[in-house]
Amino acid sequence: MATLLHRLGTTAFRRWPLFIAGWVAVLLAIGALAAGFAKPTSDSFSIPGIPSEQAADLQSELFPGATDAFDQANVTVVVAAPEGESLSDPQWSGAVDDLVAALSGLPQLPEDPQATNPGLGNPVQVAAGQEQQLVQQARQSGGDVDAARADAAAVSPLSSDGRVGLITFAWDVDTVADVDPTTIDDLTSVMDDARDGGLVVEANGAGSQTQTAPGGTAELIGVGIALVVLLLTFGSLVAAGLPILIALVGVAIGSLGITAATALVDVSSFTPVLAVMIGLAVGIDYTLFILARYRTELEHTDDRQEAAGRAVGTAGSAVVFAGLTVLIALSALSVVRIPFLTAMGVAAAATVFIAVLIALTLLPAVLGMLKSKSFGGRVRRYAPKREADGRLLNNGVRWARVLGKRPVAFVLLVVVALGALAIPLKDLRLAFPTDSTASTDTTQRQASDLMAEAFGAGREGPLLVVVDARDVAAADRNAAFGEVAAWAAGQDDVVNAQIVATNADPTADPADPASAPTGALVQITPASGPDDPDTQDLLTALRDGQSDIEASTGTTTGVTGLTAITTDVSDRLADALPIYLVIVIGLAFILLMIVFRSILVPLTATLGFLLSVLATLGATVAIFQEGAFGIFEGQPIVSFIPIFLIGVVFGLAMDYQVFLVTRMREAHVHGMTTREAVVDGFRNSARVVTAAATIMTAVFAGFMLEDDPIIKSMGFALAIAIVFDAFVVRMVLVPALLYLLGEKAWWLPRWLDRILPDVDVEGEKLGRPAGVAAGGAHAGAVADTEDAAHHGGAHAARGHLAADRSEEERTRS
Structure with a gap:
C-alpha cells in the first residue's frame, strides 16, 4: 500500500493542475446536482417492523386518509x-x-x-x-x-x-x-x-x-480554534491554513452530495450536520498528519516531489487505515436495520471517505503548486532541546518517562476515574426530544408546561389503539369497539379512553347492519407525559393484554401514535446497542491485530476504547439527563446518540492508536526495548496527535452552542469522547500498559502471523534515497513536526537504527 500511495503522491505533486482542476470539477458538478434536484429533508424516525408502525399501517388500511404521525x-x-x-x-x-x-x-x-x-x-x-x-x-x-x-x-x-x-x-x-x-x-x-x-x-x-438545519456558528468556532492550534504546530500561516482549506473542500463536497441525495432517498435534517461535524474534524486531522510528515521528509531530501510521495506513502498509509476504521464503524450501523440511523452512518462515512481521498490527492497537488511557499508566512521558529546523544527532548519524552516511573499507579488511576464516570450510565433513559423537554425559554416548552398544568401531563402524548373488526359480525362491531375502549380505560395510569373515530359511512342508514363500521380509533390519555417511564409501562401493559382482548372481541388491535412510535424506536435502538458494541469491539481487535502484529496491543486498545465509550456515555447522562452542575436542563438522552457515538468514537480511537503506537512498533522492530520504544513513539508522535485531538475536540465542542438539544448533546458527547480517548486512554493507559507488558506486548503466535495479511501501514517497504540512513527517517504513521527545526544532528542520532533495519530485513527474507 505504501508503494502505491507513494506513486499517487508524486503524481499528484507533479501534475497538480490536473488534480486541482479535477476536484474543482467534482465540487461544481455535485453542487449543480444539489441545486437542481434536491428535496426537503425528512425527520421521520420510523422503523419498519416495530409494533407501532404495524398499527399505523393497519390504521391506513381502515382510514385511508390517515397521515403519518411524523408528517x-x-x-x-x-x-x-x-x-x-x-x-x-x-x-x-x-x-x-x-x-x-x-x-x-x-x-x-x-x-x-x-x-x-x-x-x-x-x-x-x-x-x-x-x-x-x-x-x-x-x-x-x-x-x-x-x-x-x-x-x-x-x-x-x-x-x-x-x-x-x-x-x-x-x-x-x-x-x-x-x-x-x-x-x-x-x-x-x-x-x-x-x-x-x-x-x-x-x-x-x-x-x-x-x-x-442547525450549523454555521459551530463550524466557524471549530475552524478558528483549529487555525490557532495549527499555527502553533507549524509556525507558518500557509501551512496552518492548508489543512483547513483541504478539509473544507472535502466537507463541501460531502454536504452537497448529501443534499443531492435527497432527490433519491429521505434524509434527516440532522444527517448533513453530523456529516459536517465528523468530516470537518477528520479532514483537518488527516491533512495535518500528511503535511507534518511532508515537512519532516524535507529534512532528508531536497526533492520536494519525492518528499510529497514519501509523506503520502507513509503517513498516508496510516490515514487510509485510520479512515477505513471510521468507514467500517459508520457503515456498520446498517447492521441494526434502522433506516434513519443507516442513512446518517452512510452519509458520515461518505464524507470521511472523501476526506481521505482529498488528503491523499488534493494536498500533494496543492503542495506541488506552492512548492517552496508551502511553509511561508513563518511566525515563529522552533528550537527544540536535545539530549546528550542528539535526540529530541520534548514534552512527549518527558511525559513518557513520567509514565514509566509509576505505570501501575497510572493504570489504576485511569481505570478508576473512567469507571467512576461511567456509573451514571446505569440510569440511562433513551427517548426522542419533545416540546416538554425543550429549553425553558422556548414557546414550545412554555406551551407544554401550561398544558400539563391545566390538562395533565398526558394530554400532550396520547396513545391510539387501532381496532380492526372486519372479521367480526356487523351487528357486534360497535359492542366490540366499546369493549376495547373499556379495556383500555381500565389500565393503570389511564385518565381516559374513548372512541374518537370510526370508518362508518356518515351517509348510510345506521339501522342497516351492512353500514356498521369495520374499524375504530380509541384514544388513550395517560396520566403521565410522553417521555415519562410510566407512559412506557402503560404501552407495555397494553401490548401484553392485546391477545386477551382480541380473543374476547374477535378484533385485531394495535397501539400507535407519536408517543408509541418514538418509544418503539428507542427500544429498538437500546436492544441493538449491545449487539453493535460487540461487533465494533470485535472488529477493532481484528484490525489492530493485523496492523500491530500482536494480540496484547490490540487487546489494550479495545479495552481502552470500551472504557472511553462507557465514561463518555456516563458523563453525557450525568450532564444532559441528570442535569449535573446545572449546565443543561435534565432530559432523556436522544435515542440514537449512544449507538452512533460508539461507531464514531471507535473510528477516532483507532486513528490515535494507529498514529501513536505504530511509531512505537517501528522503534521496537528496529531493536529498541519496549520501554525505549514507548519513549521514542512519544518523541515523534505526541505533538501531532495532541494537536489533532485538540482540533477535533474544538470542532465537536463548538456544536454545543447550537440551540437544538440533539446537536448540543452530540457535540458534547463527541468532544468529551476525544478527551477521554486521546488524552487519557491513548496517552496514559495504553503506554502504561505497554510498560507493564514489556516484550510480551508484541507476542503473536507464528501460525497467526502466517495467516494475517501484511498491511504496510508504517511504509517500511519504502526505501530511502541514496545518502540517507535507512533508519534516519520516521516511517511510522505520524510525522515528527519538530524535526523540521534540525538537520544533521537528528540524522546522526538515528543512524544507529540502520543496522537493526537491515537485520530485520534479512530475517524476513
Whole structure:
C-alpha cells in the first residue's frame, strides 16, 4: 500500500493542475446536482417492523386518509387568561375571538380551517359544542350521559377552571418541512399581538417552529480554534491554513452530495450536520498528519516531489487505515436495520471517505503548486532541546518517562476515574426530544408546561389503539369497539379512553347492519407525559393484554401514535446497542491485530476504547439527563446518540492508536526495548496527535452552542469522547500498559502471523534515497513536526537504527 500511495503522491505533486482542476470539477458538478434536484429533508424516525408502525399501517388500511404521525404539521396555540380570571369573561372572550380570526388569516392553512376537527375556534365555544354533541349521542343511543360528559372533559380544549384553552390546527402541507419560515414568522406576530392585549399565548407542535438545519456558528468556532492550534504546530500561516482549506473542500463536497441525495432517498435534517461535524474534524486531522510528515521528509531530501510521495506513502498509509476504521464503524450501523440511523452512518462515512481521498490527492497537488511557499508566512521558529546523544527532548519524552516511573499507579488511576464516570450510565433513559423537554425559554416548552398544568401531563402524548373488526359480525362491531375502549380505560395510569373515530359511512342508514363500521380509533390519555417511564409501562401493559382482548372481541388491535412510535424506536435502538458494541469491539481487535502484529496491543486498545465509550456515555447522562452542575436542563438522552457515538468514537480511537503506537512498533522492530520504544513513539508522535485531538475536540465542542438539544448533546458527547480517548486512554493507559507488558506486548503466535495479511501501514517497504540512513527517517504513521527545526544532528542520532533495519530485513527474507 505504501508503494502505491507513494506513486499517487508524486503524481499528484507533479501534475497538480490536473488534480486541482479535477476536484474543482467534482465540487461544481455535485453542487449543480444539489441545486437542481434536491428535496426537503425528512425527520421521520420510523422503523419498519416495530409494533407501532404495524398499527399505523393497519390504521391506513381502515382510514385511508390517515397521515403519518411524523408528517403532521400540527400547531397547538395555548391561550390563558390572567390568574384568577376565565376565558369566558367578556373581555378575554373577545380577545380570544380576535386571536382566532387572526390565526384564520395565516398562510398555508386549509381553505376552511374551521371545518377541521376540532376546528380552529374559540376554545370556550368549541368545548361547549363537543360536550353537547357527545351528550346528545349518548342520549340517542341510550348510553351513559355522565360518561359522555367525562369523555368530553378528557378531550376538551378548555381547562376545568376555564382559564386555559387550546386552539389546534394543522398547516395544509405534505410534511413538516414544507412549512415556510415566513408562515412561522406570521404566527409569531399574531401571538405577539394577542400578548399585547393581556393574554398569555404560547404555541407548540411539530408545525410551530421552522425546520432549519442547525450549523454555521459551530463550524466557524471549530475552524478558528483549529487555525490557532495549527499555527502553533507549524509556525507558518500557509501551512496552518492548508489543512483547513483541504478539509473544507472535502466537507463541501460531502454536504452537497448529501443534499443531492435527497432527490433519491429521505434524509434527516440532522444527517448533513453530523456529516459536517465528523468530516470537518477528520479532514483537518488527516491533512495535518500528511503535511507534518511532508515537512519532516524535507529534512532528508531536497526533492520536494519525492518528499510529497514519501509523506503520502507513509503517513498516508496510516490515514487510509485510520479512515477505513471510521468507514467500517459508520457503515456498520446498517447492521441494526434502522433506516434513519443507516442513512446518517452512510452519509458520515461518505464524507470521511472523501476526506481521505482529498488528503491523499488534493494536498500533494496543492503542495506541488506552492512548492517552496508551502511553509511561508513563518511566525515563529522552533528550537527544540536535545539530549546528550542528539535526540529530541520534548514534552512527549518527558511525559513518557513520567509514565514509566509509576505505570501501575497510572493504570489504576485511569481505570478508576473512567469507571467512576461511567456509573451514571446505569440510569440511562433513551427517548426522542419533545416540546416538554425543550429549553425553558422556548414557546414550545412554555406551551407544554401550561398544558400539563391545566390538562395533565398526558394530554400532550396520547396513545391510539387501532381496532380492526372486519372479521367480526356487523351487528357486534360497535359492542366490540366499546369493549376495547373499556379495556383500555381500565389500565393503570389511564385518565381516559374513548372512541374518537370510526370508518362508518356518515351517509348510510345506521339501522342497516351492512353500514356498521369495520374499524375504530380509541384514544388513550395517560396520566403521565410522553417521555415519562410510566407512559412506557402503560404501552407495555397494553401490548401484553392485546391477545386477551382480541380473543374476547374477535378484533385485531394495535397501539400507535407519536408517543408509541418514538418509544418503539428507542427500544429498538437500546436492544441493538449491545449487539453493535460487540461487533465494533470485535472488529477493532481484528484490525489492530493485523496492523500491530500482536494480540496484547490490540487487546489494550479495545479495552481502552470500551472504557472511553462507557465514561463518555456516563458523563453525557450525568450532564444532559441528570442535569449535573446545572449546565443543561435534565432530559432523556436522544435515542440514537449512544449507538452512533460508539461507531464514531471507535473510528477516532483507532486513528490515535494507529498514529501513536505504530511509531512505537517501528522503534521496537528496529531493536529498541519496549520501554525505549514507548519513549521514542512519544518523541515523534505526541505533538501531532495532541494537536489533532485538540482540533477535533474544538470542532465537536463548538456544536454545543447550537440551540437544538440533539446537536448540543452530540457535540458534547463527541468532544468529551476525544478527551477521554486521546488524552487519557491513548496517552496514559495504553503506554502504561505497554510498560507493564514489556516484550510480551508484541507476542503473536507464528501460525497467526502466517495467516494475517501484511498491511504496510508504517511504509517500511519504502526505501530511502541514496545518502540517507535507512533508519534516519520516521516511517511510522505520524510525522515528527519538530524535526523540521534540525538537520544533521537528528540524522546522526538515528543512524544507529540502520543496522537493526537491515537485520530485520534479512530475517524476513
